Amino acid sequence: MLDLISRVFGRDNSSADIAKERLRLVLVHDRTNVSPQFLEALKEELIGVISRYMEIEEESMDVTLQTAENQVALVANIPVRRMKRAAVGR
Amino acid sequence: MGQVIVVTSGKGGVGKTTTTANLGTALAQLGNKVVLLDADIGLRNLDVVMGLENRIVYDLVDVVEGNARLKQALIKDKRMENLYLLAAAQTREKKDVTPEQMKDLTEQLAREFDFVILDCPAGIEDGFKNAIAGAQKAIIVSNPEVSSVRDADRVIGLWDAQAESKSPAMLIVNRVRPKMVARGDMLEIDDMLEMLAVDLLGIVPEDDHIIVSTNRGEPAVYHKESKAGKAYHNIARRLMGEQVPIMDLNADDGIWAKFKRIVGLSRS
Numbered sequence: 001m002l003d004l005i006s007r008v009f010g011r012d013n014s015s016a017d018i019a020k021e022r023l024r025l026v027l028v029h030d031r032t033n034v035s036p037q038f039l040e041a042l043k044e045e046l047i048g049v050i051s052r053y054m055e056i057e058e059e060s061m062d063v064t065l066q067t068a069e070n071q072v073a074l075v076a077n078i079p080v081r082r083m084k085r086a087a088v089g090r
Numbered sequence: 091m092g093q094v095i096v097v098t099s100g101k102g103g104v105g106k107t108t109t110t111a112n113l114g115t116a117l118a119q120l121g122n123k124v125v126l127l128d129a130d131i132g133l134r135n136l137d138v139v140m141g142l143e144n145r146i147v148y149d150l151v152d153v154v155e156g157n158a159r160l161k162q163a164l165i166k167d168k169r170m171e172n173l174y175l176l177a178a179a180q181t182r183e184k185k186d187v188t189p190e191q192m193k194d195l196t197e198q199l200a201r202e203f204d205f206v207i208l209d210c211p212a213g214i215e216d217g218f219k220n221a222i223a224g225a226q227k228a229i230i231v232s233n234p235e236v237s238s239v240r241d242a243d244r245v246i247g248l249w250d251a252q253a254e255s256k257s258p259a260m261l262i263v264n265r266v267r268p269k270m271v272a273r274g275d276m277l278e279i280d281d282m283l284e285m286l287a288v289d290l291l292g293i294v295p296e297d298d299h300i301i302v303s304t305n306r307g308e309p310a311v312y313h314k315e316s317k318a319g320k321a322y323h324n325i326a327r328r329l330m331g332e333q334v335p336i337m338d339l340n341a342d343d344g345i346w347a348k349f350k351r352i353v354g355l356s357r358s
Contacts, residue, residue, distance in 0.1 A: 014274030020281050023236050027243050027285060 032065055032072050039063055046076065055081040092123075092200040095207050095329070096225035098249075100241030102212030104233045105264040108300055108310075110209040111139045112319065113229075115309040116326035118173035122204040125164065125174040127196070129221035130211035131187065134178035141168060141307025142175055151179035154191045160198060169312075174203075184216040189223035196224030205329070214248060222249065228259040229291060234266055234277040243286055260291035262325065267296045268339040292325035294318050295339050 043063045050056055057079040066075050097110045107130075114126040128136035131151065137143045145165050148158035153176070160176075167173035176199075179186070199206045208225060211217035222228065228249045232242040246259045263279055270276035283290055297318035303310040310319035311326075317337075324334045 016271070016274045016277050019236050019277050020285075023239055023277075023285060026236070026240055030240065030243060031247070 028072055029065075039065070046078075050078065052084075054083045057081055092202075092204045092206055093227060093329070094196045094200050094225045095205065095227045095229060096129075096210050096221050097207060097229045097231060098210035098218065098221065098245055099212065099231045099238070100214060100245040101232075101238045104231050104238050105294070105300075106212075106231050107135050107139050107209050108304070109229065109231050109262060109264065109294075109322070110136060110207050111309045112311050112322035113326055113329070114173060114205070114207050115140075115167075115170065116311045116323045117205050117207075117329065118167070118170040119311065119323075120326055120330065121172070122330070123172045123202070124170075124205045124207065125176060125199050125203045127176045127199070127206060127208045128178035129192070129208050129217060131178045131182050131184050131217065132180065133211065134180050136209045137165075137175060137177050138307060139304055140175055140309070142177075143307075146177045149177045149179040150195070151182045151186055154187050154195065160195075169308075184211070184220065187220050189220050192220045193224040214244065218245075218248075222252070225256070227257045229262055230259050230286075230288065231262050231264050232282065232286075233264055234271070234279070234282060236277075239277070239282055239286065246286060246288055259288055261286060261288045262292050262294060263290070264294045265296045266293055266339060272340065290336070291328060292321055293336055293339065294321040294325075295337075 043061065046063065047056070047058055047061070060079050062075075062077040064075050066073050097106050097113070099106050110126055114124050118124045126136060126140070127150065128134050129150075130136070134149075137146055142165050147165075148163035150163070152158040153160050153163045164174045164176055167175065196206050196208070208221045210221035230242050230245055230249075232238045242261070249256070249259050261283065263282060266279070267276055271278060279290065279293060295317045297310065297316055299310045299313055299316035300318055303313065303316070303319075309322075310316040311322050313319050317339075321337055324337060327334045
């Protein structure tokens, strides 16, 4: 019955629309084409660059791609142990 | 040189073999010399769908390994003079053939036939790589549902990523149920095309004739009443370069629809 009512009053929740939205998200994610190796390589390079400026906790560093709403974000959580003196002086 | 076309999908069970059998038969009916090649080594099925399972002596692997000449391994269709099948080996594995060997084989066949159509196995591993190696064109078969479209997207990506420049992939949307689309319970073709960014080759409706024709081993294009058969015929003509409008699946020809049309209840 509820189904019928929602159908009579516009169909913004039709299962086809849900399918479309889910597909759109999944394709955005798939197309970023992230293999674990890809993320690992990115992480290595990030460590290299950041270590020139500060000392970081490599073990607890976390780099992921997150799908939020309608976009993909690169989220990096990198705990800093201490700043390097050279960087502070600048 | 004939066209070498691969029929692929990523996901299994969406209708690759049915599509291959029907397009091949339709192209032969339209006067082309056609060969169908089952690239699903280890899980062959095209022979059964074509009704030729009892005639197989040699298969694709026999040809590649030199145990049989190509001419010996080609199985002539029951009804069409100009239609042939090269069966997959049933007791071998995908990696028993290399992409280079497939390329040679399809090149050889393209010299003699107008259309060489490869029925690709599901998946994106060795069997897929073999099947696409020698093809210049790709037909992607997808059903209007999430998992199938997602896999189609993967396969289109892999097709585009090939080193050699090949024609852009073409999409067949298979097993469409117009009433469900109208009700908002099935993905719209236009949305699929937009998401996949691909050209539409044809739309094939869900059709009980397909099951009956598979039972009998005679493709649906032989049956005039079959809507799917009609759709495949249209697609075959498009492959030959003709401009054929996409079938209107909403055109209901039941008695009730006719009545509504007469009384003016129907919108069309």
